[in-house]
Amino acid sequence: MSATDILELTASAAAAEIAAGSLSAAELFDVYQERAAADRAAGDHGLNCFTWVAESAPEAVVADKTAGNGARPLAGVPLAVKDLFCTEGVPSQSGSRILEGYLPPYTASAVSRLSAAGASLLAKTNQDEFAMGSSNENSAYGPVRNPWDRSRVPGGSSGGSAAAVAAGLAPWALGTDTGGSIRQPAALCGIVGLKPTYGAVSRYGMIAFASSLDQAGPLTRDVGDAALLLREMVGRDERDATSLQFPHPIELPTAERLDGVTFGVPEELTGEGIEAGVLESFHAALDRARDLGAQVREVHLAHAPHALSAYYVIAPAEASSNLARFDGVRYGYRAEEPRDLLDMYTRTRHDGFGAEVRRRIMLGTYALSSGYYDAYYGRAQRVRTKISEDFRTAFAAVDFILTPTAPTVAFGLGEKTGDPLSMYLSDYCTVPMSLAGIPAISIPCGLSRGLPVGLQVAGSAFSENRLLDVAHALEGALAFDGSPARV
């Protein structure tokens, strides 16, 4: 098979070719390794997707001639992994200077499950520092560029993962989503991104941002690949007390029609603040859903407009606590020649963290301080409960909720860095689902000004199988014209 033919394959198709013996795992690995390494070597002239790339195919890949059997369903397919997943002996820095060169002594459960299924680690991907951001401009390792237009951002915080998959530098990738970090970059790069139900995938070994929201999930070329990767990741892990046994096995999606499916469109997330071109694509997607036999009706998520305000109290509060461990004592960066302990802490954290992370730590610490706790954190939690109730009420009337994934297409590098509030608005449509802990997928639904637009489909907790099926049917009807090879 030629390299061009190999690059045309989805990850599932590549796995099938390997299983059939028409492609070797080593050949597949080498095609991607060469492309990923070239991007890394190009530095600022490339997309800057990666913070680490494997030097060569692992022994197991070279040796595995019987790859792709049922026991190792991902055998031979290389995987790019967001920097914040701990990978034993491989730099895991969460996009931060404070963890520069950190080599963890263990591997995150999500990654080790995928390795057990046969996936091999191709690269670690660039991200916003500690996953705080919507543009990948908050990385200590430089911004990632969008392969559709290099003067634009790929979205964030899983920007390196999204850009790598869109540009055909990795067959698929792992990301994390706290308020939109899988779905929004997937939308801006024209690929598929799934945030699973909170608890579906173990968080063990993920460098924490906001523990009650963080979820790992796939960034892929199509819905089938997302299902395959998810299938191998889910499940209870005794090392993460919030992980749950998925109530049934994840199945690969096959649906082509949507007869009997009812979609709800919340007025609150589909009107004001959404760019005209995005809305146009969104409404065209609703027409495709109707063509497939679905019903579309209005629903209300009355508290959704308050989701961002609640999120920007809850997420920084949890972050301020999670990030307290980075103090220069045990690992990571330490300021040189400190005068005393306090000076060591202060300078380590000042120099090691970037501006956005420091801003969140201060916001979070303030929100949790005694006397303010109830006014801010307590109140935000009450809003969170209201948002969950809104979804519960909506899902009594409709099967899934449809919204645009992001209010705009990819914006210019530097365009929003001076205005955190306008940056935070990038997650206007994704944060409500994060607060409610429900699954949501972004699939590409068209182009506006030549740039990809994402359609978000959200379902009730643990509805992944039906969600993936519905997304698969929509994907077929939308026939998004933007294969990675053409980027």
Ligand code: GLN
């Ligand atoms: N952009 C949001 C933030 O900055 C969400 C990030 C995420 O999901 N990790 O917090």
